[in-house]
Amino acid sequence: MVTKKMNMIEAINLCLHQEMEKNKDVVLLGEDVGVDGGVFRATQGLYMAFGEDRVADTPLCETGIVGAAIGMALYGLRPVAEIQFEGFTFPAFDQILSHAARIRTRSRGRFSCPLVIRSPYGGGVRALEHHSDAPETFYAHIPGLRVVIPSGPADAKGLLAASISDPDPTIFFEPKKIYRSFKEDVEEERYITPLSEAKVVKEGEDITIVSYGSMVRTCLEACELLEQTSIELIDLRTIMPFDENKVIQSVQKTGRCIVVHEAPRTLGLGAEIVARINEKALLDLKAPVRRVTGYDVTTPLPKLEEFFYPTPDRIVHAIKETMNF
Amino acid sequence: MVQETTFEGKVEYFQIIDKDGNVDIALDPDLPKDLLLRMFMGMKFARAFDDKGLKLQRTGRMLTFAPLLGQEASQIGSVAALEKEDWLFPTYRENGSYLYRGVSPSLLYRYWMGSEWGMCIPKETNSYTMIIPIAEQLPHAVGFAWAAKLKKNPIGVLAYCGDGATSEGDFHAALNFGGVFKAPVVFFCQNNGYAISVPRKRQTASKTIAQKALAYGFPGVQVDGNDILAVYSEVKKALDKGKRGEGPTLIEALTYRMGPHTTADDPTRYRTEEEVKYWKDRDPIKRFRIYLENKTYLSRQLEEKMDKEIEELINKAVEEAESKKENPEDIFKYMYSTMPPHLMEQMKEMKQFLK
Numbered sequence: 001m002v003t004k005k006m007n008m009i010e011a012i013n014l015c016l017h018q019e020m021e022k023n024k025d026v027v028l029l030g031e032d033v034g035v036d037g038g039v040f041r042a043t044q045g046l047y048m049a050f051g052e053d054r055v056a057d058t059p060l061c062e063t064g065i066v067g068a069a070i071g072m073a074l075y076g077l078r079p080v081a082e083i084q085f086e087g088f089t090f091p092a093f094d095q096i097l098s099h100a101a102r103i104r105t106r107s108r109g110r111f112s113c114p115l116v117i118r119s120p121y122g123g124g125v126r127a128l129e130h131h132s133d134a135p136e137t138f139y140a141h142i143p144g145l146r147v148v149i150p151s152g153p154a155d156a157k158g159l160l161a162a163s164i165s166d167p168d169p170t171i172f173f174e175p176k177k178i179y180r181s182f183k184e185d186v187e188e189e190r191y192i193t194p195l196s197e198a199k200v201v202k203e204g205e206d207i208t209i210v211s212y213g214s215m216v217r218t219c220l221e222a223c224e225l226l227e228q229t230s231i232e233l234i235d236l237r238t239i240m241p242f243d244e245n246k247v248i249q250s251v252q253k254t255g256r257c258i259v260v261h262e263a264p265r266t267l268g269l270g271a272e273i274v275a276r277i278n279e280k281a282l283l284d285l286k287a288p289v290r291r292v293t294g295y296d297v298t299t300p301l302p303k304l305e306e307f308f309y310p311t312p313d314r315i316v317h318a319i320k321e322t323m324n325f
Numbered sequence: 326m327v328q329e330t331t332f333e334g335k336v337e338y339f340q341i342i343d344k345d346g347n348v349d350i351a352l353d354p355d356l357p358k359d360l361l362l363r364m365f366m367g368m369k370f371a372r373a374f375d376d377k378g379l380k381l382q383r384t385g386r387m388l389t390f391a392p393l394l395g396q397e398a399s400q401i402g403s404v405a406a407l408e409k410e411d412w413l414f415p416t417y418r419e420n421g422s423y424l425y426r427g428v429s430p431s432l433l434y435r436y437w438m439g440s441e442w443g444m445c446i447p448k449e450t451n452s453y454t455m456i457i458p459i460a461e462q463l464p465h466a467v468g469f470a471w472a473a474k475l476k477k478n479p480i481g482v483l484a485y486c487g488d489g490a491t492s493e494g495d496f497h498a499a500l501n502f503g504g505v506f507k508a509p510v511v512f513f514c515q516n517n518g519y520a521i522s523v524p525r526k527r528q529t530a531s532k533t534i535a536q537k538a539l540a541y542g543f544p545g546v547q548v549d550g551n552d553i554l555a556v557y558s559e560v561k562k563a564l565d566k567g568k569r570g571e572g573p574t575l576i577e578a579l580t581y582r583m584g585p586h587t588t589a590d591d592p593t594r595y596r597t598e599e600e601v602k603y604w605k606d607r608d609p610i611k612r613f614r615i616y617l618e619n620k621t622y623l624s625r626q627l628e629e630k631m632d633k634e635i636e637e638l639i640n641k642a643v644e645e646a647e648s649k650k651e652n653p654e655d656i657f658k659y660m661y662s663t664m665p666p667h668l669m670e671q672m673k674e675m676k677q678f679l680k
Contacts, residue, residue: 027475053475059505064464064498071468074453077475079468091494098458099465105659107454108445112662144660167662196665241665 003185008178011153011186012042012118015160016080018190020050023078026164029056030065030082039084040120040179066092066117070100073115078164083119086173087130092117093138100169101144113169116160121149121173122214122262123309126302133299134213134263139171140240140272146170146195147240151216152178154186155237158193166195175214182217198243200250204232207256207319210247210273212236215260215310222315229323239269247273248280255286256325258318262309265293287325290318334539339559340549344607346615354558358622364405364553365617366631368397368610371421373635374430375584377643378420378437382588386647388439391418395551395583398609399515401425402556403578406564407483412473413452414466414484416459418515422485426450430642438646441655459520460490463499463512470508470567481564482510489520491537492528500575504541509567511560512538512575515550517582522595538575550578551609554616581607653679 006014020026028043034057037044047055058065062083069079083089089096096117103111123132140147148163148170150156156174163170201216206229211219216235223231232250236242251257257277259270270291277289292310300308341352356364375394381387393400400421404413407426415422420433427450436443436455444454453469456462466484473480490496491514503510514534518525531537538545546563548555556578563574581604585592592601617623657664657672664672 027472056506059498059501061498061501063495064467064502067461067464067495067498068468068471068502071465071470072472073468074465075469075472075476077472094458095461095464095495098461099456103454104661105656106441106444108441108655109659110445110448111454146661241661241667244666 002188004188005183006153006186007180007183008150008153008156008174009040009042009180011157012160012174013044014186014188015157016043016046017049019161019164020046020054022190025076026078026080027054027056027072028080028082029058029069031058031060031084033057033082038082040176042118042174043082062088062092063095066095066100069115069117070095070113073113073169074103074111078114080116080118080164083117085131086119086121086135087133089117089119089135096139096145096169096171097142101142104168105144112167114167115169116163116172117170118160118172118174120176120179122175122177123299123305124177124214126305129301132305134261134294136173136239137263137268140269144169145240146238147173148195148238149173149175149213150237151175151213151235152182153184155193155199157186158191159195159237161190162192162195165192173213177214178217193237196238196241196243198246199235199237200232200246201235202231202233204230204254206230206254207258207322208232208234208247208250208254209258209260209315209319210234210236211260212239213262215262218310218312219260219315222312222319225312225316226319229319231319244276247276251277251281252284255284256322257285257289258292258315258322259289260292260310260315262294264296265291266296268293287322290322292318332539334536336533336535336545336547338547338549339555340552341554341558342552342612342616344551344612346612346619348616348619352555352558354554356554356557358620360405361617361620361622364401364557365613365623367401367405367421367425368553368613369631370424370635370638371397371400372610373639374420374424374433377639378434379584379588381434381643387434387437389587389589390437391587392584393418393421395581395604395609396515396517397421398553398613399550399556399578399580402553403483403513403560406557406560407481409451411451411481411483411564412469414462414469414482415453415455416462416485416487417455417457418487419455419485423452426452428452430639431645434642434646435649440649440651442649460486460493460495460499463490463495464502466510467499467503467506467508470503470510471506474507474509474570479568480509481567482508483560483564484510484512486512486514487520488514488516488518488525488528488534489523490514491534500538500541500573503573504543507570507572509570510573511563511567512573513560514575514577515580516577517580519582519586519595521586521590533577535575535577543573543575545575545577547577547579550580551607551612553609553613
């Protein structure tokens with residue numbers, strides 16, 4: 001196995017190269033994905049390698065990008081559409097909700113929509129309005145969709161390859177805060193990381209943290225501040241349909257749990273995690289399950305954003321409160 | 326400094342058979358007899374399917390139903406121009422187009438009776454599901470046509486919409502993408518006068534709908550949507566043009582919805598009897614019948630034979646659609662290519678309550 005130190009952008013870029021090489025039906029489309037290589041350079045070099053037919057700069061219209069990508073998927077291609085920022089996925093929301101996610105069941109399997117929508121996601125990069133949101137709950141609430149949010153380069157590469165190979169539509173949110181913030185060993189050869197399978201990042205006995213995306217890093221920082229507590233950290237990786245088994249098994253072992261995500265709290269994924277624990281592991285609990293999340297407010301602009309996102313301090317506080325309940 | 330950018334643009338209007346059956350000989354495509362009779366049969370089949378659908382709804386045997394009465398020439402003329410390998414992207418009103426394409430009437434009734442199985446469209450008909458949200462199938466049609474072009478597969482795509490759809494963002498997105506990528510797609514807009522109660526003049530201040538194509542960099546034409554030959558000829562031309570790599574066309578078919586928007590609508594609230602009568606005089610089947618009779622292709626006996634055949638097909642279709650059983654597990658089975666654990670669990674929960 002040959003590995004190389006890569007950041008997440010490099011891993012995603014390599015994955016796209018490999019998927020396009022492997023399967024001629026894989027095409028990319030979006031704003032600035034071609035000549036420019038994407039505003040974060042995720043598609044760098046692909047236009048030169050595969051030509052404008054397979055790496056298409058499109059008009060500036062998210063509905064058109066996703067709507068046309070659905071048509072391409074219906075034809076049998078494997079489109080990978082890029083929406084430049086998560087805050088701009090909403091013009092395409094209707095196409096995703098009403099068509100991509102529904103076509104398989106409403107045609108009783110006659111049509112399917114093997115489509116991947118990639119989008120930089122989440123905050124922490126001091127960006128403009130609509131460039132720092134965490135809207136995953138909207139998508140996770142749509143039956144028929146899969147929502148994937150990697151927490152690092154190696155997973156990003158394997159999960160994106162899996163999403164592109166999957167016959168169902170996938171929203172692939174890339175936490176932009178960790179695009180370039182760290183490198184790790186990534187296998188150079190193509191590989192698949194299974195979808196809807198959580199990863200135990202760190203094993204422990206006292207308390208379970210359930211998280212995903214860039215918050216996994218934040219949770220790890222918190223863990224370092226609490227060396228005396230044995231913490232099990234679970235990275236969901238796919239948030240819908242998510243790996244309930246791993247969560248329940250862990251909570252049955254530790255008896256305590258907190259959920260950490262940057263999306264607003266009310267009706268966020270944390271609420272669903274708490275509900276599932278309530279249904280399947282209530283009597284194992286030694287303390288109520290807490291949520292450390294973004295607040296139920298509009299994502300603040302950079303001057304105040306640090307007060308919005310979960311921080312290691314907030315996570316440490318929640319862990320202590322839970323341990324001392 | 327003031328500079329002017331001039332651009333050329335025109336919108337032609339085509340009619341071959343007028344309301345009384347008179348033919349513009351120079352434009353008559355002189356189609357083969359069997360094709361013409363198939364088209365006539367298609368119109369009559371569409372109308373009979375429609376009529377039966379309404380009756381079933383009125384007697385509580387069908388859910389809300391969207392009738393096509395009056396739009397037979399637009400639907401059959403356009404769909405008849407497709408080759409077998411071409412593709413159809415309809416709205417919810419194109420029952421006639423579906424039937425002509427070979428989709429069975431029982432399947433369509435099954436959909437309108439409330440079953441997803443009705444949209445399990447047979448592969449060999451090259452037809453997409455009907456799409457209820459307005460204009461939203463148009464970007465799919467463009468993407469599909471664009472994909473075919475990338476794969477060097479010379480097919481044409483016929484995408485339907487109505488006059489109301491032209492106000493939607495998806496209409497703009499689709500035409501814009503179609504133009505930029507020169508997708509082999511024909512946007513076929515049936516301007517039937519109303520979006521439920523809202524008249525065409527409330528949808529756009531443009532003089533015509535067809536002219537909107539010019540801003541997207543491709544031609545737009547108007548046809549008499551109650552003249553099946555004009556519709557057929559223009560759609561055929563546009564499909565061929567697309568297959569040659571010359572991009573999309575927008576065709577505005579001027580027609581009229583003789584019935585309600587759906588069975589839930591009462592059109593007397595927003596239009597006059599005189600207006601309905603004006604269009605009744607322009608009935609698409611009536612004038613095509615005259616055309617065929619003048620060519621001696623159609624006799625009274627032949628039409629009676631057609632009527633009988635259609636009646637039998639429709640009755641059989643209703644019987645078949647009503648006899649189909651649903652399986653509650655199906656609501657879970659087709660959500661994903663493989664059923665995720667949470668759906669298995671929910672399906673198990675549901676099955677506890679099956680009687």
